[in-house]
Amino acid sequence: MKTIKVSVVTPDGPVYESDVEMVSTKAKTGELGILPGHIPMVAPLQIGAVRLKLEDGKSDMVAVSGGFLEVRPDKVTILAQTAEQSDEIDLDRALQARERAEKRLQEKQQESIDFRRAELALQRAINRINVANKQL
Amino acid sequence: MASLRDIKSRITSTKKTSQITKAMEMVSASKWNKGVMNAKAFVPYMEKIQEVTASIAAGSQDANHPMLVSRPVKKTGYLVITSDRGLAGAYNTNVLRQVYQTIQNRHQSNDEFSIIAIGRVGRDFFAKRGINVVLEIIGVADQPSFVEIQDIASKSVGMFSDGTFDKLYIYYSHYVSAVSQEVTEKQVLPLTEISTSSSKLTSYEFEPNAEEILEVLLPQYAESLIYGSLLDSKASEHAARMNAMRNATDNAKDLINALSLSYNRARQAAITQEITEIVGGAAALE
Numbered sequence: 001m002k003t004i005k006v007s008v009v010t011p012d013g014p015v016y017e018s019d020v021e022m023v024s025t026k027a028k029t030g031e032l033g034i035l036p037g038h039i040p041m042v043a044p045l046q047i048g049a050v051r052l053k054l055e056d057g058k059s060d061m062v063a064v065s066g067g068f069l070e071v072r073p074d075k076v077t078i079l080a081q082t083a084e085q086s087d088e089i090d091l092d093r094a095l096q097a098r099e100r101a102e103k104r105l106q107e108k109q110q111e112s113i114d115f116r117r118a119e120l121a122l123q124r125a126i127n128r129i130n131v132a133n134k135q136l
Numbered sequence: 137m138a139s140l141r142d143i144k145s146r147i148t149s150t151k152k153t154s155q156i157t158k159a160m161e162m163v164s165a166s167k168w169n170k171g172v173m174n175a176k177a178f179v180p181y182m183e184k185i186q187e188v189t190a191s192i193a194a195g196s197q198d199a200n201h202p203m204l205v206s207r208p209v210k211k212t213g214y215l216v217i218t219s220d221r222g223l224a225g226a227y228n229t230n231v232l233r234q235v236y237q238t239i240q241n242r243h244q245s246n247d248e249f250s251i252i253a254i255g256r257v258g259r260d261f262f263a264k265r266g267i268n269v270v271l272e273i274i275g276v277a278d279q280p281s282f283v284e285i286q287d288i289a290s291k292s293v294g295m296f297s298d299g300t301f302d303k304l305y306i307y308y309s310h311y312v313s314a315v316s317q318e319v320t321e322k323q324v325l326p327l328t329e330i331s332t333s334s335s336k337l338t339s340y341e342f343e344p345n346a347e348e349i350l351e352v353l354l355p356q357y358a359e360s361l362i363y364g365s366l367l368d369s370k371a372s373e374h375a376a377r378m379n380a381m382r383n384a385t386d387n388a389k390d391l392i393n394a395l396s397l398s399y400n401r402a403r404q405a406a407i408t409q410e411i412t413e414i415v416g417g418a419a420a421l422e
Contacts, residue, residue, distance in 0.1 A: 009184055011282040011363050013177030028352075029344050042188060043343035044352040068352055070188050070340075079185055081282055081356065 004036040006052055008062050008078045015083045016062050022053040023076050025069065034071055041071040047123045049131045050078060061086040063131035065124050089132040098125035140406065143399040147392055154388030160223070161381035167278050168314070168374035174279055175311065175367040182364050189327075189357050191339070192346060201347070202297060203354040206326050212249045213270075213301035214239065215292055215324070215362065217308040217369045218258035220274055225380035227309060227317065227373055228257040234319045235307045236265075250301060252292055254285070254366065270295070280370065282363055289359040296325045297355075306362060308369035315379060317372040324361050327354065 001021050008016040023034040026048035045067050052060045067080030101122035105115065138146075193204065216235050218228045243249050252271040253259040259272045273288045296304050303325065310320040342349055 009181045011178055011181050011360055012174075014180060027343060028348070032343070039341050040339065041341040041343055042192065042349055042353075044349055066352070067356070068188075068349065070184070077184055079181065079188070079356075081286065081359075 001055070002036040003055060004034070004038075005075045006078070007075070008050065008064070008080065008083050010080055010083050012082075016052075016060070016085055018052065018054070018060070020052040020054055020060075023050065023069075024053075025050040025064075025078075027069065032069070034069075034076055037073075038071050038076075040073065042068060044068045045078070045080070047120070047127050049127065061131045061134060063089060063128050065127070084128065084131075086131045086134055089128050091129065091132045094125050094128040094132065097121060098129065101125055138398075138402070140399065140402050143395055143402060147395045147399065150388050150391050150395065154385050154392070157381045157384040157388065161378055161385060164374045164378035164381060168371065168378055170279055171367070171371035171374050172311070175364075175371050178364055178367050182360055185353075185357050185360055189353055192342075192349060192353065193327075201350045201354055203325060203358065204327055204350075206328055207302050209302045211247075211301040212242070213252060213292065213295065213304040214249060215252040215254070215304065215306040216258045216262075217306070217366055218253070218255035218261075219373045219377075220256040220276070222257065223380060224373055224377040225383075227376035227380075228255075228261075230317075230319050231307055231309055232258060232261050234321070236261075238321070239267075252288070254288065270300075276366070276370075278370065278374070280363075280366055285363060285366055286359065289362040290355065292362065293325065293355050293358045296358075306365050308365045309372040309376070311368050311371040311375060314375050317376055320365075322361070322365065324358055327358065 003019040003021055004023070006016070006018055006020050006023055007014055021035070025032055026046045027043040028046055029043070032043060045064060047065050048063075050062045050064055052062065054060065062078075062083055062085050064078060064080040064083045067078060067083075070077045070079065101118045104118040105122065214235060216231065218231055222228065239249060246267060250270045251258075251262050251267055253262060253269050254273050254276060256274045259269055259274060262269050271288055271291055273285065276284060292304060295301060303323065306322045306324050308320060308322075309317045312318055
């Protein structure tokens with residue numbers, strides 16, 4: 001089957017690079033799957049997992065916190081402010097972050113900026129935990 | 137002439153100082169290496185985001201996102217990147233001098249601009265002159281990660297969006313080579329000119345539409361400009377400190393040589409004087 005090059009790039013350097021059969025991820029508008037030969041496209045992403053289906057039937061997972069996806073005829077690039085591959089995630093830290101964020105959400109007033117921030121932190125933590133456990 | 141013991145103690149203290157500066161030079165050298173590597177690792181991200189932004193901005197002429205449009209300037213923001221610690225030669229002074237001069241030339245009163253400071257030296261400089269520092273961050277790591285400065289970057293971009301200021305400049309020391317750093321002024325916002333190194337602009341399909349993508353993309357682009365400048369200036373900082381420390385070590389070496397010479401001279405003079413005294417004493421006995 002045909003494959004397409006994928007790279008996940010963050011400000012701290014490239015995180016993932018490989019040839020894959022399919023990229024599936026969550027864009028702002030909904031679940032999105034990219035196969036080789038897709039038309040050029042740009043879409044903003046949600047905090048979520050990027051699933052990359054490899055040629056041998058296995059799949060890799062990368063946790064991204066927002067950013068966007070760029071599709072070119074020969075290449076897919078994901079630009080995110082932070083991204084980790086599933087085996088690089090610090091699970092303990094993510095679990096702690098989830099706890100912290102949950103606590104903060106109970107204390108804070110709704111509508112405040114801190115509340116919104118804690119919400120996002122919680123989303124990121126849950127996303128990391130899910131990706132680390134390869135559940136989705 | 138200084139006594140033998142005075143010279144001796146000066147030599148010892150200079151030697152100790154030179155050991156310290158030597159150590160600091162080596163520490164900076166390794167940090168400098170890492171700093172340059174960080175700046176390199178950032179390049180692919182920056183290039184990509186520049187390419188996409190340029191493609192979209194060029195593709196949709198009618199897109200008038202507030203970040204792309206210049207508006208009448210009532211207040212200007214200056215983001216100044218300095219280090220937290222001194223002993224880096226003219227690294228901080230150069231940046232601060234240029235910012236200060238520019239501000240004095242461009243503005244009549246302190247209400248016309250606000251300062252955002254990254255680094256303790258810069259913050260203290262403006263605080264001492266009674267200039268309002270609206271945002272500050274100190275204690276940025278030598279190898280900063282994006283997360284560390286994301287807060288200040290997004291706040292700075294936010295202050296442009298909510299109209300606190302109408303233009304944002306960034307001042308930092310651009311890394312040219314290990315021996316040369318240049319103070320650079322860069323206009324971050326509004327993004328009037330987005331240059332791209334690659335000529336191939338692709339026309340994209342937008343999901344859902346160009347406006348919403350710009351909404352996500354432009355703040356991220358502006359934040360990466362800030363982060364890129366920070367990495368650049370960190371590389372400069374370590375290079376500057378390395379040079380300053382190398383010069384200090386060299387100077388100490390010269391000083392020790394000169395001091396040893398006068399120490400030996402003084403010692404020889406003392407011996408000669410003793411001999412003369414003995415010979416004189418013996419002659420007086422005959």
